[in-house]
Amino acid sequence: MSPIENLRNSNKRVWAWIAVAAAGMGVGYLLAVAPASEKEPDHSAHAHSGEGYPASSASGAGGAGSDRFQYLHPEEHHTAGQAALPPEAVFPIEPPPRPDKPGVREYRLVVREDIPHEVSPGVQIAAWTFNGKVPGPVLRAVVGDTIRVTLVNEGKLPHTIHFHGVHPSDMDGVFELVPPGKEYTYEFKARPFGVFPYHCHSMPSSQHIHNGLYGMMIVDPPTPRPPRRELALIMSAFDTDRDGEADFYAWNGRAFQYATNPVPLKVGEKVRMYVLNMFEEMMAPHIHAAMFDLYPSGTSTRPSELTDVVDLAIAERAIMEFEYEYPGTFMFQCHFSEHMELGLMGWFNVTGEPKPEPTAELRRER
Amino acid sequence: MSGEKRGWVALSVVVPLAALAALVWVVWKYGTGVELAAPAPIEKLDFLRVEFLPGELRAHVVNSGPEPVTIAAVQIGWTNRASWDFTVEPDPTLPRLGRATVTVPYPWLPGEPYQIALVSSTGLVFLHDVEVAQETPRAASALGPFALIGVYVGVIPVYLGLLWLPLLRRLRPEWYDFLLSLTVGLLVFLGVDALTEGIETAGRIPGPYQGTALLAMGFLITVLLLQGVGSGARRMGAGRGEAAAARLLAYMIAFGIGIHNLGEGLAIGGAYALGELGLGKLLVLGFMVHNVTEGVAIVAPVTRTGVSVAHLAGMGLLAGVPTILGTWISALVYSDVWSVLFLGIGAGAVFQVVYAILKHMGGRQQVAAFSVRNISGFVLGLLMMYATGLAVIA
Numbered sequence: 200m201s202p203i204e205n206l207r208n209s210n211k212r213v214w215a216w217i218a219v220a221a222a223g224m225g226v227g228y229l230l231a232v233a234p235a236s237e238k239e240p241d242h243s244a245h246a247h248s249g250e251g252y253p254a255s256s257a258s259g260a261g262g263a264g265s266d267r268f269q270y271l272h273p274e275e276h277h278t279a280g281q282a283a284l285p286p287e288a289v290f291p292i293e294p295p296p297r298p299d300k301p302g303v304r305e306y307r308l309v310v311r312e313d314i315p316h317e318v319s320p321g322v323q324i325a326a327w328t329f330n331g332k333v334p335g336p337v338l339r340a341v342v343g344d345t346i347r348v349t350l351v352n353e354g355k356l357p358h359t360i361h362f363h364g365v366h367p368s369d370m371d372g373v374f375e376l377v378p379p380g381k382e383y384t385y386e387f388k389a390r391p392f393g394v395f396p397y398h399c400h401s402m403p404s405s406q407h408i409h410n411g412l413y414g415m416m417i418v419d420p421p422t423p424r425p426p427r428r429e430l431a432l433i434m435s436a437f438d439t440d441r442d443g444e445a446d447f448y449a450w451n452g453r454a455f456q457y458a459t460n461p462v463p464l465k466v467g468e469k470v471r472m473y474v475l476n477m478f479e480e481m482m483a484p485h486i487h488a489a490m491f492d493l494y495p496s497g498t499s500t501r502p503s504e505l506t507d508v509v510d511l512a513i514a515e516r517a518i519m520e521f522e523y524e525y526p527g528t529f530m531f532q533c534h535f536s537e538h539m540e541l542g543l544m545g546w547f548n549v550t551g552e553p554k555p556e557p558t559a560e561l562r563r564e565r
Numbered sequence: 566m567s568g569e570k571r572g573w574v575a576l577s578v579v580v581p582l583a584a585l586a587a588l589v590w591v592v593w594k595y596g597t598g599v600e601l602a603a604p605a606p607i608e609k610l611d612f613l614r615v616e617f618l619p620g621e622l623r624a625h626v627v628n629s630g631p632e633p634v635t636i637a638a639v640q641i642g643w644t645n646r647a648s649w650d651f652t653v654e655p656d657p658t659l660p661r662l663g664r665a666t667v668t669v670p671y672p673w674l675p676g677e678p679y680q681i682a683l684v685s686s687t688g689l690v691f692l693h694d695v696e697v698a699q700e701t702p703r704a705a706s707a708l709g710p711f712a713l714i715g716v717y718v719g720v721i722p723v724y725l726g727l728l729w730l731p732l733l734r735r736l737r738p739e740w741y742d743f744l745l746s747l748t749v750g751l752l753v754f755l756g757v758d759a760l761t762e763g764i765e766t767a768g769r770i771p772g773p774y775q776g777t778a779l780l781a782m783g784f785l786i787t788v789l790l791l792q793g794v795g796s797g798a799r800r801m802g803a804g805r806g807e808a809a810a811a812r813l814l815a816y817m818i819a820f821g822i823g824i825h826n827l828g829e830g831l832a833i834g835g836a837y838a839l840g841e842l843g844l845g846k847l848l849v850l851g852f853m854v855h856n857v858t859e860g861v862a863i864v865a866p867v868t869r870t871g872v873s874v875a876h877l878a879g880m881g882l883l884a885g886v887p888t889i890l891g892t893w894i895s896a897l898v899y900s901d902v903w904s905v906l907f908l909g910i911g912a913g914a915v916f917q918v919v920y921a922i923l924k925h926m927g928g929r930q931q932v933a934a935f936s937v938r939n940i941s942g943f944v945l946g947l948l949m950m951y952a953t954g955l956a957v958i959a
Contacts, residue, residue, distance in 0.1 A: 319648070321637030321657075324688045439688025446640075446682075446690055447648075454648070540647030541640065 272528060273461045273546050288317070289460045290451035294337040294431035294473060297419045304340040304389070305347045310399070312354040316411065318437045318447045319454040319542060326411035327354065327399075333452035334433045334477070335414030338397065340389035342418055347386045352377045358407065359383075361400035362416060363514070365390055372400050392420040394473050394497035394516040405479075409438065411452070413477045415516075420500055427471040427520065430462065434484065434511070434533060434543060435477040445478070447542045448533065454542025457531075466526050466551030469559065472519045473497065476511040483510050483534035484519070486547070488527070491519035492560045505560055508534050522558045523549040608634045610683055610691040611771040613664070613901075616701040622669045624681050624693065628659035629771035635659075635686040641671050642680030662773060675699050711834060711892035718833065718852040719826045719888025724881045726860015733861070733868045739938070741869050745926055746939040748818065748865040749919050750946020751858050756915035758950075759825050760784070763908030770901045779902070783909025784916075787824070791817070791917040808870035814918075814925055815866045819880040821918040822859045823887040825911030830891020831904035855953040858946075859884060866925065 273283075298304065308329045316326035316333050329335030340346050352358050356379065361372035366387035369375060377383040398404075399412035415431055435452065436445035447454040464470060472491070476482040485508035492502035493509055497518040509517055523529065526549045533543035609630030616623040622641065628634045635658040640646040651669045659665050673679060677698050683691045733744060760780070767776025798813055829852075863880050864872075894903060926939075 318688070319638050319684070321635065321686050322684055322688050323686055437688070439684065440690040442690070446646075446684065446688065447638075537645035537647070540645070542648065 270530075273458065273548065283459045284320075284456060286460070288453075289456050290332065290334070290453060292430050292432065292451065292457065292462055294415075294417055294429055295339050296429075297339065297423055298341055298344065301341060301344055303345040303347055304338070305349075306336070306338055307349045307351060308335060308360065309351040310354050310358045310412065312356065312410075314411075317453060318439065318449060322439065322447070324437060324439050327407065328411050329414055333411035333413075334435070335397070335412070337414065337431045337473075338416040340416075340418055342390050342392040342421055344389045345386060346389050346416075347384060349382055349384045350377050351382050352379050355379050357401055358412065359400045360385060360397055362387070362397045363395040364393075364416070364418070376401060389418045391498055392418045394418075394475060394518060396475055396477060396514050396516065398477070408477070409435075409479075415473065415475050417473060417497070422500075424471065424500065425469075427469040428464070429471045429473070431473045432484075433475045433477050434482045434538075436480070436538070436541075445480075445541070448478075448538040449542045450531075450545055455544060457545025461528065461546035461548040462531075464523060464547045464549045466523055466549055466554050467558075469522050470520065472521070473516070474511065474519060475516040476513055479513050480538075481510055481512055481535070482538065482543075483508055484517075484531070485534040486519070486521060486531045487529040488525065489521045489523050489529070489558070490560055491521035492563070494518035494520070502560075502563075505563070521560055523547070524555050524558060525549070525553050526551050607632055608685050608687065608689050609772075610634055610636075610659070610685070612681070612691075612693040613771075615681065615693060615695060617673055617675075617695075617698050618701065620670060620672060622671045622673060622679070622681065624667045624669075624683070625664065626659070626667065626683065626691075627664045627771055628661055629773050631661060633658055633660050633663075636665065636667060636683050637686040638684035639667060639669055640682040640684065640690075641669060642682060643677060646680065646682050673698050708893055708896060711896045712889050714833065715830055715886075715889030715892045718856060719830065720881070720885035722853045722856035723822070723860045723863070723885040726857045726862075727864055727877055727881055729861055730864045730868065730872075730877070733864060734871070736868065738869065742926055742936070743938045743942040744865040744868055745922055746942030747946040747949075748862040749922055750943040750948075751862045751950055752818070752821070752915050752919050752922075752946075753943075754947050754950035754954075755822070755825055755859075756912045756919065758954075759828060759908045759912040759915065763828070763905050763912065766901055766908065767905045770905060774902050774905075776902075776905045779905050780909035780912075783906045784913040787910045787913030788917045791821075791914060792920075795917070795921055808867075808872075810925070811866040811870045812872055812876060814921060815863055815872065815876075815880055816883065817921055818866070818918050819863045819883040821911070821914035822863065822884040824907065824914045826856070826859075826884065827887035827891040828904060828907035828909075828911040830888040830893075831895050831907055834892040834895025855950070858949050858953060866922070 309331075310327065310329060311331065312327045313325040314328045314331055315323050316328070317323050326333050338346065338348070346362075348360060348362075350358065350360050357376035359372035359376055362370070362385065364387075366385075370385050370387045372385065375383060395416040395418065397414050397416050399407040401407045413433070413435070415433055417431070432450050433452070434448070434450065436448040438444060439446045449455075450457055472486075474484050487507075490505050490507050493504045493506055494500075495503055495509075495517050497516065502520070509519075511517060529547045529549060531545050531547060532539040535543075607630050609628065610626045611629045612624055612626055614625040616625075626636075636653050637657070639649050639651040641649050649669050649671060651667055654666045654668070656663075656665065667683060669681075675698055679695045679698055681693045681695070685691070736744065763780040763783075764777065767780050770776045795813075795817060833852075860881070863884055864877070891904075891907070
């Protein structure tokens with residue numbers, strides 16, 4: 200007699216239970232495995248569009264052709280449900296002005312850990328911050344000024360600040376770890392003039408830096424550079440899932456923020472852009488439809504080259520001076536496609552009448 | 566039973582249940598008292614199905630982790646990843662075991678490799694790689710082609726195998742047990758194959774579906790049910806002679822192979838749905854050659870007694886048509902879970918038939934079960950399956 204027959208003869212109810220169990224399994228899996236939805240997703244409801252990405256415009260949705268995948272003109276963002284960020288969410292692109300008289304430049308940089316920081320719309324990481332933001336504030340002094348920076352460690356780990364530039368050993372931020380709850384004051388003469396990074400140098404440095412503890416320091420030459428509209432931009436990246444590969448790249452700590460919130464410029468407006476690469480990859484800042492005078496490291500008042508793209512290795516920086524001849528929307532990006540496609544992309548929104556004559560940069564004798 | 570005793574029994578039923586309910590309530594309300602919170606978010610998304618539609622990618626995902634997951638960004642990789650616009654239906658936040666469809670307008674090209682990266686609100690990245698993109702047939706229009714694949718892989722080979730019946734019938738009676746042993750070899754190979762494929766697929770499906778348990782349940786329940794049904798049928802057929810018994814055995818083999826083929830169809834379609842399998846000519850041809858042996862297995866019991874063409878046709882349908890059903894199911898729904906279940910059922914059916922054949926052979930007591938001839942039949946069956954399996958380049 201088979202086991203089943205045994206069961207049947209001894210207890211018919213076992214059969215009923217097997218049937219119930221089988222039916223239950225069937226129904227359960229029908230419920231669990233039935234397709235979530237075979238209907239067309241409703242593009243209007245719950246639209247969760249990325250910002251500044253190649254997108255289908257509302258009018259063009261469903262249409263074929265490559266225009267469907269082109270970058271949306273920022274003015275069309277609203278029609279596509281890609282609203283601009285609230286202004287306070289955008290990292291200020293303009294550095295503080297050059298101090299107009301010599302003196303002591305005092306800064307207080309408070310380090311905190313695990314501050315929620317949005318690297319891309321809806322994607323929040325636990326960043327380590329100077330004064331609550333990534334990157335830290337732009338520090339500025341004139342060559343010869345005293346820079347006095349107090350590090351206030353409100354985190355749970357020891358931190359430091361390491362400045363690039365010339366200073367004594369105990370101002371170098373390598374040996375003097377500042378324990379949690381303590382303060383340390385760095386003081387040194389600002390020199391030479393140029394653009395410098397500053398960053399935490401606690402071990403492991405990669406963690407302390409790429410969690411967000413970095414910023415830019417501008418030291419102005421004794422004779423002021425001619426006044427211009429000034430922009431300060433740090434190029435960096437975020438490995439949000441810790442797999443050794445960056446997941447988002449950003450101008451000033453947040454992917455695509457100047458794409459959803461373009462930077463307004465005017466035709467003929469003279470622009471000075473301070474750019475610093477704080478990531479472990481080569482970066483190639485590039486502006487569209489204009490040429491810039493390049494001041495590598497910002498340590499000279501004479502441009503080295505007229506170009507529209509430059510390679511910056513890690514911690515390398517430059518000043519770029521340019522102006523636009525034509526109105527319109529122009530991209531500024533990292534020319535490494537991956538960096539651009541993952542966030543290192545923004546728009547200059549240039550207004551005014553076209554002025555198709557060589558700019559100061561183009562007129563310069565070389 | 567006295568009233569008092571009955572009361573105690575009732576109490577013994579109610580008290581544990583009430584205590585469990587109270588415990589659940591307390592833990593739900595006040596926690597466990599043990600710090601179980603993870604230091605980092607535990608998020609898990611699994612891809613169920615990826616569709617390549619004209620100018621559009623669609624990923625069907627399930628949250629198989631313990632916490633809700635919010636899909637905040639989508640990146641599509643072609644050599645490197647790039648951020649893309651997207652929509653999520655019904656909601657970007659998926660509760661545990663919640664499902665969603667992510668739609669990405671994207672100018673994908675056939676033949677290119679792509680990676681789909683879903684970034685959660687906490688920055689975790691869930692990846693799915695597609696080695697070779699090709700347009701996903703829409704469910705309705707896929708039924709035709711998938712049916713054709715089912716016919717190629719299931720129906721045609723089984724019938725081709727059945728056509729050997731006249732040849733097999735010419736064998737001398739003492740070779741009958743050899744044929745049955747060969748069938749056992751074929752079936753054991755199929756059963757092991759189904760189990761390993763089931764275990765492999767079980768590893769691919771999201772954790773909460775408990776793939777291995779599903780496989781084991783499918784296997785055990787099928788063995789027990791068929792054992793019950795088989796003995797019932799044998800009792801009904803008792804006294805109708807050897808021909809009826811042999812036919813019944815042939816039908817059982819056909820049924821077992823049919824369920825196995827249903828699982829095979831689901832597996833083919835499931836891999837196809839995830840974009841992991843290009844259904845090339847070679848693969849279809851390989852399955853065809855491999856499955857011809859299934860026809861031989863079915864007719865082995867009836868070589869001595871003979872069988873009508875109608876019965877043969879019925880057995881072929883029973884064994885072959887489920888392949889079509891399998892591919893259809895996989896064209897319409899996420900099928901890996903079903904695939905595991907049916908591979909388990911298929912393996913159970915096949916092994917139960919092996920048991921039935923051995924019993925059939927032993928019952929006739931003509932030769933020792935482990936004669937040289939029988940063992941070589943069994944080994945030949947295994948070898949045939951192995952050799953034809955080489956043609957399946959999956």
